Amino acid sequence: MMYLEDFAPGQKHVSGSLRVDASAIKAFAAQFDPQPFHLDEDAARGSFFGGLADSGFRPAGGIIGTRAEEMKWPRPVRPGDELHVEAEVLEVRPSSSRPGQGFVKCRTTTLNQKGEPVQVLVMNLLAQSRAAATARQ
Amino acid sequence: MMYLEDFAPGQKHVSGSLRVDASAIKAFAAQFDPQPFHLDEDAARGSFFGGLADSGFRPAGGIIGTRAEEMKWPRPVRPGDELHVEAEVLEVRPSSSRPGQGFVKCRTTTLNQKGEPVQVLVMNLLAQSRAAATARQ
Numbered sequence: 001m002m003y004l005e006d007f008a009p010g011q012k013h014v015s016g017s018l019r020v021d022a023s024a025i026k027a028f029a030a031q032f033d034p035q036p037f038h039l040d041e042d043a044a045r046g047s048f049f050g051g052l053a054d055s056g057f058r059p060a061g062g063i064i065g066t067r068a069e070e071m072k073w074p075r076p077v078r079p080g081d082e083l084h085v086e087a088e089v090l091e092v093r094p095s096s097s098r099p100g101q102g103f104v105k106c107r108t109t110t111l112n113q114k115g116e117p118v119q120v121l122v123m124n125l126l127a128q129s130r131a132a133a134t135a136r137q
Numbered sequence: 138m139m140y141l142e143d144f145a146p147g148q149k150h151v152s153g154s155l156r157v158d159a160s161a162i163k164a165f166a167a168q169f170d171p172q173p174f175h176l177d178e179d180a181a182r183g184s185f186f187g188g189l190a191d192s193g194f195r196p197a198g199g200i201i202g203t204r205a206e207e208m209k210w211p212r213p214v215r216p217g218d219e220l221h222v223e224a225e226v227l228e229v230r231p232s233s234s235r236p237g238q239g240f241v242k243c244r245t246t247t248l249n250q251k252g253e254p255v256q257v258l259v260m261n262l263l264a265q266s267r268a269a270a271t272a273r274q
Contacts, residue, residue, distance in 0.1 A: 003267035004239040007229045015222035017250075022216035071205035079159035085152040092144045102141040113154075130140035 035063065064126040066103065071121045075112075082113040090122070100132025172200065201263040203240065208258045212249075219250040227259070237269025 022041075029038030036043035077083065091105040103124045110119040159178075166175030173180035214220065228242040240261045247256040 002264070003270060004229065004231065004241070004264040005267050007226050007241045007264060009226055009228055011226040013224045015224075017219050017221035019219050020214055020216065025214075025216060066209065068205060068208035071208060072203065077157055077162075079157065079162060082154050082156050084154035087150045087152075089144050089146055089148040091146055092141065094141065104141070104144045127139070127141040127144060130142050133140060 065123045066126055067124045069105075069122040069124070071119070073119050074117050077112065077118050081118070083110055083118065085110050092127075094129070100129045100135075102127050102129060202260045203263055204261045206242075206259040206261070208256070210256050211254050214249065214255050218255070220247055220255065222247050229264075231266070237266045237272075239264050239266060 026039055029035065038044070085108055087106050087108045089104060089106055092102065094102040104127045105122065105124050108119075108121045108123060109117050110121075112118050163176055166172065175181075222245055224243050224245045226241060226243055229239065231239040241264045242259065242261050245256075245258045245260060246254050247258075249255050
């Protein structure tokens with residue numbers, strides 16, 4: 001057991017390792033992130049990832065987070081809580097390095113039945129421009 | 138399907154709702170976050186949460202993230218990848234509002250078998266001071 005006094009900057013801890021196989025990716029995704037690029041090898045090959053991947057509205061290509069800027073849990077979720085998600089778009093910008101792609105910054109708030117936030121996430125998602133997607137077809 | 142051009146700051150999207158029951162909390166936790174306060178009502182009552190909760194080393198009281206400052210996925214996880222986690226303590230500070238508690242800021246890097254990072258997470262964890270934990274016993 002480690003207490004507050006036992007932690008110090010620069011300490012490093014290393015875990016054991018875990019092999020992630022295709023069936024584990026699909027089983028997790030089926031329940032928690034059912035997007036085609038997690039569930040089906042053929043769909044995966046046509047996606048941003050170019051292969052079955054675990055990475056983690058309805059943007060074309062799926063919901064692909066590139067970087068979360070903040071994630072917090074202001075209060076716990078209790079058994080029986082009824083949750084829903086509200087997402088607000090904060091910022092939209094084209095990618096400077098990848099033409100035809102861009103980033104959508106969203107604040108995603110998960111609320112319980114009392115309207116209290118239980119998770120707040122500010123995430124940058126990948127989006128493709130319509131022009132580029134159409135040109136590809 | 139929404140393309141880059143379809144997103145604009147201020148847009149709001151609201152999901153349907155989902156009821157989270159105790160068995161769902163336990164089933165998820167058993168596989169992905171097997172800490173006593175997620176798995177057992179009695180253990181949960183004695184924890185920071187004061188009840189079975191879904192919230193997100195070996196700190197006394199469990200690994201309880203309060204706020205992630207950054208989370209990114211530099212590359213995808215592929216089927217067959219072998220992952221491990223390295224955690225580095227970046228900062229330790231006592232809580233100003235809750236005596237006997239404090240925060241440990243960690244950078245947690247998940248690496249594949251080539252040593253390439255697939256997830257980087259900077260998280261603030263709750264920690265209890267030994268003094269406070271001992272006084273309570």
